[in-house]
Amino acid sequence: MKDIFSYNADINKNAYIYWRTSQFDHIHNxxxxxxxxxxxxxxxxxxxxxxxxxxxxxxxxxxxLFNLNHGVEVYLKSMCWNLNQLLNRIDTFESSHNLRNLLEKTKKLTVEFDSRTEALQWSIRLEKYIGELYTKIETVKDNGKKVYDITFARYSLTRDLEPQFYITEFNNVVIDLENFIRFFNVVSKDLDNMSSYLLEILEQRSELKAEMESEYFTN
Incomplete structure (x- = not known):
């Protein structure tokens, strides 16, 4: 049997895992x-x-849904790390899958870096989705504590081995695919544009710093 990690003679039938990544730029990756x-x-x-x-x-x-939520999570984490660097902090990102907390943290850092109202434009639709999602995945424990299980798209059972919300719901739980595509095309563009913008600023700052250091040591 041919190895999975192997070449096809037709270059267009290969997926090059490393081509878009960088050995030295973890946020870009x-x-x-x-x-x-x-x-x-x-x-x-x-x-x-x-x-x-x-x-x-x-x-x-x-x-x-899993790919969507994971994509959102990694975008938010990369933006957090980027913003922390732009704010001259050593922090990276919260090691959590809590999309609501990650969004709030990223918004807070965004405002610290850029206080203009339009700086948060990227987050408006995403916040609407996360708010809706969390009303679906919320469960209340016997002690009154609210729990949000983001693994709903990965497992049919919660961490407590209880059925996920879409299994216990009496009415149909439905997603309009046309609306989904239309909505998340915009969300994806918003996240990608903001993340790319921050990456560009960080790269420009790094290039300027390297240039200044080069001139300093040359002189």
Missing amino acids: MHVIAEGFMNSAITLAESCLKDNHDKKADMLIFPI
Whole structure:
């Protein structure tokens, strides 16, 4: 059997895992991963919308939602790390899967870096989605504590081995694929533009610093 990690004679039939990444730019690499997960979610949804006669959307919606949420998570973490560097801090990002907390942290850092109202434009639609999502995945423990299980698209059971919300719901839990694609095309663009913008500023600052250090040591 041929190895999975191997070449195809046709270059267009190969996926080059390392081509878009950099050995020295970890934040850029996170951006690449985030973009890949977001794009895959939208591409899968588009595939289902194009031909769903076999009802494959009912099955593929799980990797679609997982890829979407993971893409959002990695975008937010990469932006947090980028903003911390731009603010001259050694912090990276919160090691959590809590999208709501990650969004709030990224928004806070964004405002610290750029106090203009339009600086948060990228977050408006994303905040709407996360707010809606968290009303779905919220469960209340016997002690009154609220828990949000973001693994709902990965496992049919919660961490407490209880069925996820879409299994116990009496009414149908449905996602409009046309609306999904339309909405997240905008969210994806917003996140990608903001993340790319921050990466560009960080790169310019690094280049300027290197240039100044070079001139200093030359003189």
